[in-house]
Amino acid sequence: MKHFPIFLAVEGRRIVLAGGGDAALAKLRLLMKTDARITVLAEDPAPEIETWAAQGKLVLHRRAMAPGDAICAKLFYAASEDADEDARTAAIAHAEGALVNIVDNLHDSAFITPAIVDRDPVTVAIGTEGAAPVLARQIKRDLEERLPAALGTLARIGKEFRKMADRLPFGRPRRDFWSDYYNRTGPRDIAGGEDAVRAGLDDLLGNHLGVQARDGHVHFVGAGPGDPDLLTMKARRALHEADVVIHDRLVTPEILELARREAMILDVGKTGFGPSTSQDDINDLIVRHGLEGAQVVRLKSGDPTVFGRLDEELEAVEAAGIAHTIVPGITAASAAVAGLGQSLTRRGRNAEVRFLTGHDMKGFADHDWAALARPGAVAAIYMGKRAARFMQGRLMMHGADPATPVTVVENAGRPTMRVLPSTLSQLEPDLSEAGLTGPAVVMLGLAPRAAVTALSQTDVTLSAPDATAKEAML
Numbered sequence: 001m002k003h004f005p006i007f008l009a010v011e012g013r014r015i016v017l018a019g020g021g022d023a024a025l026a027k028l029r030l031l032m033k034t035d036a037r038i039t040v041l042a043e044d045p046a047p048e049i050e051t052w053a054a055q056g057k058l059v060l061h062r063r064a065m066a067p068g069d070a071i072c073a074k075l076f077y078a079a080s081e082d083a084d085e086d087a088r089t090a091a092i093a094h095a096e097g098a099l100v101n102i103v104d105n106l107h108d109s110a111f112i113t114p115a116i117v118d119r120d121p122v123t124v125a126i127g128t129e130g131a132a133p134v135l136a137r138q139i140k141r142d143l144e145e146r147l148p149a150a151l152g153t154l155a156r157i158g159k160e161f162r163k164m165a166d167r168l169p170f171g172r173p174r175r176d177f178w179s180d181y182y183n184r185t186g187p188r189d190i191a192g193g194e195d196a197v198r199a200g201l202d203d204l205l206g207n208h209l210g211v212q213a214r215d216g217h218v219h220f221v222g223a224g225p226g227d228p229d230l231l232t233m234k235a236r237r238a239l240h241e242a243d244v245v246i247h248d249r250l251v252t253p254e255i256l257e258l259a260r261r262e263a264m265i266l267d268v269g270k271t272g273f274g275p276s277t278s279q280d281d282i283n284d285l286i287v288r289h290g291l292e293g294a295q296v297v298r299l300k301s302g303d304p305t306v307f308g309r310l311d312e313e314l315e316a317v318e319a320a321g322i323a324h325t326i327v328p329g330i331t332a333a334s335a336a337v338a339g340l341g342q343s344l345t346r347r348g349r350n351a352e353v354r355f356l357t358g359h360d361m362k363g364f365a366d367h368d369w370a371a372l373a374r375p376g377a378v379a380a381i382y383m384g385k386r387a388a389r390f391m392q393g394r395l396m397m398h399g400a401d402p403a404t405p406v407t408v409v410e411n412a413g414r415p416t417m418r419v420l421p422s423t424l425s426q427l428e429p430d431l432s433e434a435g436l437t438g439p440a441v442v443m444l445g446l447a448p449r450a451a452v453t454a455l456s457q458t459d460v461t462l463s464a465p466d467a468t469a470k471e472a473m474l
């Protein structure tokens with residue numbers, strides 16, 4: 001063991017990082033999980049770093065590092081992606097007593113950052129002494145399912161083979177090679193002993209040296225309502241293999257966590273910091289990375305085909321001749337009814353369900369109000385919070401029963417889910433009073449099962465829900 005794994009107390013301690021590009025971002029995403037006080041020195045910081053600084057998550061100095069900057073720092077990361085500059089900053093930090101890590105320079109680093117499976121307060125740290133970064137990622141994935149017994153041996157043989165594998169071009173070709181080894185040939189050959197694995201590696205390298213660079217591919221992936229457990233296996237696999245992940249605002253950090261650590265993660269749905277990216281810019285971004293040969297995951301909340309402007313992106317990708325796949329996800333309406341303990345359709349009640357948007361590009365969206373006002377109609381209204389009063393008025397005007405149950409489900413499918421049972425006549429003011437802040441879907445024609453049972457037992461009509469029952473649902 002050349003590196004001894006320990007868990008360092010960093011709460012309230014300083015960690016300093018010099019650099020503002022992709023390498024710095026990758027490290028900062030990890031460091032921000034800690035309770036350390038993080039300082040970043042970067043002359044040209046990435047916008048994400050600016051955002052984190054504005055949010056008070058780190059302290060940013062927009063200048064090159066100078067003597068004195070690493071005083072009292074526990075750890076220092078040289079992450080400028082420039083060997084000379086990293087050597088300069090590392091020397092300063094070393095002289096000031098910090099433990100130094102130079103990104104992608106194992107030899108000159110005093111410590112290395114493990115791959116982390118984060119189940120706070122349980123943390124699993126995985127290190128390979130720089131032998132196999134791809135393997136570290138692989139173990140992280142397998143820990144969520146099952147850890148293959150032979151992995152240790154494969155890692156050792158893989159390390160011996162690293163110099164040979166360096167004949168492959170850096171980046172994707174090398175990653176694909178190691179990925180094939182650890183996923184396919186290694187586990188297959190291990191039954192024949194170590195020599196079989198070494199022979200398998202030789203063959204594999206021969207194959208990979210003969211293979212042309214892979215073409216780019218865009219996966220349009222549904223991230224579901226936010227809980228990683230509600231992702232499909234296909235979505236998980238696409239995330240593990242992605243070079244670039246382009247995601248919307250509603251995709252949760254827990255899901256982004258599943259992307260390869262080296263993957264470039266681009267948020268195109270920013271709200272707090274600057275305006276959100278325009279649809280044309282998003283299309284261009286997807287196409288650009290696809291044409292460069294990247295495995296792109298376009299990650300959309302819920303199902304990508306529901307109110308996700310998927311067609312515009314598909315057309316752009318098709319026009320550029322890039323291969324693509326759609327990976328469906330669980331849409332908010334499905335998560336919401338599951339939360340209500342209800343079924344979206346029911347014999348004798350509704351033989352159709354409508355998915356509506358509360359507003360479109362022109363403002364509050366118009367719909368077939370007469371159909372929606374009929375008894376038993378069920379609809380899931382997306383982006384409906386602000387349009388609630390408008391829809392309430394339209395439905396009543398078309399003769400809907402004021403006692404029609406309407407239930408708002410906020411953060412459906414997440415641990416923070418809140419259910420607000422109401423009726424058509426009460427939707428406003430109930431909705432405004434509840435002051436919901438998360439994404440919410442308005443379920444017209446459905447009440448939570450518990451409330452239905454409680455109400456039918458006490459024979460109270462749905463138009464006057466019992467105050468305590470209602471309180472309990474919230």
Ligand code: SAH
Nearest residue numbers: 225302303306331332382383411412440441
């Ligand atoms: N493609 C997404 C919908 C995108 S439109 C899907 O299939 O779910 C964004 C709207 O979806 C939000 O305004 C909200 O109405 C709804 N939404 C998304 N995630 C949600 C969640 N976890 N809980 C409740 N509503 C959600």
